[in-house]
Amino acid sequence: MAQTIRTDVAIIGAGPAGLLLAHLLAADGVESVVVEARSAEYVAARIRAGILEHSTVDLLRQVGLATRLQAEGDEHRGIYLQWPHERHHIDFVDLVGRSVWVYGQTEVQKDLMAAHAATGQQIHYEASDVALHDIGSTSPSVTFRGSDGRAHRVEAIAVAGCDGSHGPSRTAAPSAGRQTWERAYPYSWLGVLADVAPSTDELIYAWHSDGFAMHSMRSATVSRLYLQVPGGTSVDQWSDDRIWDALATRLGHGQGGWRLTPGPITSRSVLPMRSRVQAPMRLGRLFLAGDAAHIVPPTGAKGLNLAVSDVALLAPALVALVRHGNGTLADAYSETALRRVWRATHFSWWMTTMLHIGTDPFDAQLQLSQLRWVAGSAAGATGLAENYAGLPIRY
Numbered sequence: 216m217a218q219t220i221r222t223d224v225a226i227i228g229a230g231p232a233g234l235l236l237a238h239l240l241a242a243d244g245v246e247s248v249v250v251e252a253r254s255a256e257y258v259a260a261r262i263r264a265g266i267l268e269h270s271t272v273d274l275l276r277q278v279g280l281a282t283r284l285q286a287e288g289d290e291h292r293g294i295y296l297q298w299p300h301e302r303h304h305i306d307f308v309d310l311v312g313r314s315v316w317v318y319g320q321t322e323v324q325k326d327l328m329a330a331h332a333a334t335g336q337q338i339h340y341e342a343s344d345v346a347l348h349d350i351g352s353t354s355p356s357v358t359f360r361g362s363d364g365r366a367h368r369v370e371a372i373a374v375a376g377c378d379g380s381h382g383p384s385r386t387a388a389p390s391a392g393r394q395t396w397e398r399a400y401p402y403s404w405l406g407v408l409a410d411v412a413p414s415t416d417e418l419i420y421a422w423h424s425d426g427f428a429m430h431s432m433r434s435a436t437v438s439r440l441y442l443q444v445p446g447g448t449s450v451d452q453w454s455d456d457r458i459w460d461a462l463a464t465r466l467g468h469g470q471g472g473w474r475l476t477p478g479p480i481t482s483r484s485v486l487p488m489r490s491r492v493q494a495p496m497r498l499g500r501l502f503l504a505g506d507a508a509h510i511v512p513p514t515g516a517k518g519l520n521l522a523v524s525d526v527a528l529l530a531p532a533l534v535a536l537v538r539h540g541n542g543t544l545a546d547a548y549s550e551t552a553l554r555r556v557w558r559a560t561h562f563s564w565w566m567t568t569m570l571h572i573g574t575d576p577f578d579a580q581l582q583l584s585q586l587r588w589v590a591g592s593a594a595g596a597t598g599l600a601e602n603y604a605g606l607p608i609r610y
């Protein structure tokens with residue numbers, strides 16, 4: 216016999232989308248129960264995104280989640296765009312009056328977990344057999360087996376599917392009721408974390424005939440670096456020396472006196488590159504947010520930020536639905552969120568295709584021409600800055 220839990224909103228997934236939603240709902244007196252497949256330790260340690268756009272930082276400030284971000288994060292004015300022998304600073308603050316912040320997703324996640332614990336609301340880690348029921352009705356539910364092996368049933372007014380691209384939410388509705396658009400790219404990113412001070416003051420996005428490279432950072436003592444590698448690459452194929460040699464070549468070590476300082480690599484992973492959008496983002500009483508509804512390649516630094524903007528739109532819609540029985544915002548949620556999702560999807564695709572090397576030399580010349588235009592024209596640079604620093608939540 217399943218133990219029944221009654222709440223306002225059942226949230227599946229304790230990533231940034233799920234926990235931020237729980238926080239925003241709690242601030243408006245709406246109760247939630249979070250169901251998460253992994254352990255708290257695993258969720259807190261996952262190394263992923265690291266760039267927060269302007270509107271994400273504004274929202275975190277407004278809801279009291281930015282204390283550590285402001286103390287330990289690093290505000291950046293822009294990025295460098297580079298190709299062999301040329302490096303150009305794109306200054307977002309000068310161009311569009313907005314900055315971005317370097318603050319790891321692991322830190323955002325820890326802040327969200329601490330805030331959630333402080334509210335005393337329920338969260339079930341290490342849940343298995345998570346399933347959604349009756350999402351087409353006004354009383355949907357979520358069943359799961361808890362870490363103790365016991366069966367649970369969460370009955371709610373609405374279900375928020377914040378369980379990423381591999382969770383059960385995005386396929387919970389009949390396939391006839393949803394549409395999916397996808398693009399798989401023929402390359403991946405090999406990403407490393409290194410215990411060494413960044414060799415740059417701003418992120419470097421580097422086009423190179425060997426493949427794209429990027430120099431990012433997590434703190435004054437930790438660098439985050441990426442290399443374009445062929446799809447299907449295994450981390451075992453890349454020794455530390457091979458990684459540092461490729462980074463030095465592609466990032467332009469020695470050019471104009473610039474030096475890349477190598478250091479101990481503490482983590483490495485391969486991230487396949489793909490774009491996916493699923494619509495609608497609302498299916499009856501199931502609302503999708505974050506990676507459950509869309510995936511972007513990380514070149515535009517949009518994945519985490521889109522999860523935040525979805526939830527910023529979803530929370531008031533659920534508050535109106537749960538507290539006042541008013542479904543106007545809930546009805547508009549999918550269309551409103553998808554406008555921003557498609558803009559970020561286009562920007563991420565545009566950055567990716569402008570910077571990654573394919574097999575066609577004609578494409579490479581077009582890329583270089585576009586890079587020169589973006590870096591050299593106010594119109595080109597402003598377009599990049601506006602999208603990268605982030606559009607308003609209601610776009």
Ligand SMILES: Cc1cc2nc3c(=O)[nH]c(=O)nc-3n(C[C@H](O)[C@H](O)[C@H](O)COP(=O)(O)OP(=O)(O)OC[C@H]3O[C@@H](n4cnc5c(N)ncnc54)[C@H](O)[C@@H]3O)c2cc1C
Pocket residue numbers: 227228229230231232233250251252253258262263264265266320342345377378379380381382383484486504505506507513515516517518519520522
């Ligand atoms: C390896 C990797 C590297 C990335 N690097 C970058 C980057 O450099 N820059 C960038 O902008 N973006 C990056 N991203 C994307 C970014 O991290 C995501 O867009 C962001 O985490 C989305 O947040 P979310 O809450 O929607 O999903 P997630 O963070 O994926 O959270 C979903 C949660 O649901 C849980 N879950 C899954 N299945 C179930 C289930 N059956 N039942 C219950 N819970 C379940 C998961 O364990 C997880 O905790 C990366 C993503 C990955 C996977």
